[in-house]
Amino acid sequence: MIKSELVAKLAQANPHLYQRDVERIVSTIFDEICTALARGDRVELRGFGAFSVKNRPARVGRNPRTGQPVEVAEKFVPFFKTGKELRERLNAEPGTAPDAGQTTPETAPSPSGFGGSDV
Amino acid sequence: MGRTVTRAQLSEAVYQEVGLSRNESADLVEAVLKEISDDLIVGNTVKLSSFGSFSVREKGGRMGRNPKTGEEVPIKPRRVLVFRPSHVLKEQINVSLSDLKAAGSLPDGVVLDTDES
Numbered sequence: 001m002i003k004s005e006l007v008a009k010l011a012q013a014n015p016h017l018y019q020r021d022v023e024r025i026v027s028t029i030f031d032e033i034c035t036a037l038a039r040g041d042r043v044e045l046r047g048f049g050a051f052s053v054k055n056r057p058a059r060v061g062r063n064p065r066t067g068q069p070v071e072v073a074e075k076f077v078p079f080f081k082t083g084k085e086l087r088e089r090l091n092a093e094p095g096t097a098p099d100a101g102q103t104t105p106e107t108a109p110s111p112s113g114f115g116g117s118d119v
Numbered sequence: 120m121g122r123t124v125t126r127a128q129l130s131e132a133v134y135q136e137v138g139l140s141r142n143e144s145a146d147l148v149e150a151v152l153k154e155i156s157d158d159l160i161v162g163n164t165v166k167l168s169s170f171g172s173f174s175v176r177e178k179g180g181r182m183g184r185n186p187k188t189g190e191e192v193p194i195k196p197r198r199v200l201v202f203r204p205s206h207v208l209k210e211q212i213n214v215s216l217s218d219l220k221a222a223g224s225l226p227d228g229v230v231l232d233t234d235e236s
Contacts, residue, residue, distance in 0.1 A: 001158045002166045009154050010147070017139075024137050025147050030170045032132040034208055036124040038215035040226035043124040048152045049200070053212055076216040077209060078171075080202030086156055090175065090198045 037078055047085040054079045122226075159200060171204040 001009075003026060011022045033043050033051060043051040058074040082090075126148055133144040155165050155173065164174040175198050183194040204212075219225045 001155075001163055003168055006151070006154055006165070006167075010150055013150065014147070021137055021139075025133050025139075025144075026151060028133050028136045029129050029148060029151055030167055032124070032129050034170065034211060036128075037208075037212050040216055040219060041122045041124050045126060045129075045152060048156060049202075051202075053216060055216075074217075076213045078204040078212050080173075080200075080204075082200040086159070086200065089156065089160055090200060 045083065047083050049083040049086060050081050052079050052081070053077065167205075169205055169207040171202055171208055174201050174203070175199070176201050 007019065007022050007026055010026070011017065011019045014022065017025075036043050037051055037053050040053060042053075053076050056075050056077060059072050061070050061072040062068065063070055126145065129148045130141065130145040133139065133147060134141050137144070139147070158165050159173055159175055162175055164172055166172040178197050178199055180196040181194050183192050184190065185192055216225065
């Protein structure tokens with residue numbers, strides 16, 4: 001799905017809105033996330049995930065072909081961590097829906113204890 | 120100190136920008152996130168130009184290790200969501216934060232964690 005398809009779906013679900021307004025809504029949301037990250041803020045959308053910025057310090061890298069050392073400048077990179085609910089929904093097996101009954105496999109080992117807070 | 124932006128601020132921005140009611144703005148922010156999530160769950164890739172793309176990657180099972188106890192734990196095959204920021208977003212963030220740092224006004228704390236990976 002690309003942005004225009006997302007806009008089309010939303011416009012279909014909201015017939016009282018003009019398509020151009022739906023476009024502005026979608027753009028506003030993602031622009032807002034971009035500017036927040038550019039200020040160094042974190043964006044936390046519970047159930048979906050969290051965007052943050054990581055600082056990669058300057059380092060001496062190496063040209064893999066020649067083996068020559070190269071200075072790599074410090075940089076700031078955007079980072080996304082999937083939220084708990086979305087991660088679980090991605091891994092929900094269709095067969096384990098409530099009506100599927102009896103053969104529910106034992107629940108996956110909880111990854112808690114492997115650090116990180118869930119969003 | 121870096122702040123945290125949530126759905127509330129995104130709805131407020133939609134409210135200011137488009138002039139729908141606050142309630143409807145909040146519903147639309149939710150609808151956008153839901154459409155994206157639903158499409159990812161089906162296994163599709165979602166591409167948002169100048170922002171980035173979300174895709175689902177299938178990971179095979181492997182033996183993991185509980186870092187606290189050293190105990191071996193099987194990790195089942197699973198699906199993970201990957202976000203690849205667009206060049207535009209990367210550029211915008213890198214330039215803006217490098218400038219803030221040069222000006223000595225880089226927000227510190229939770230937001231900018233160093234990661235060697």
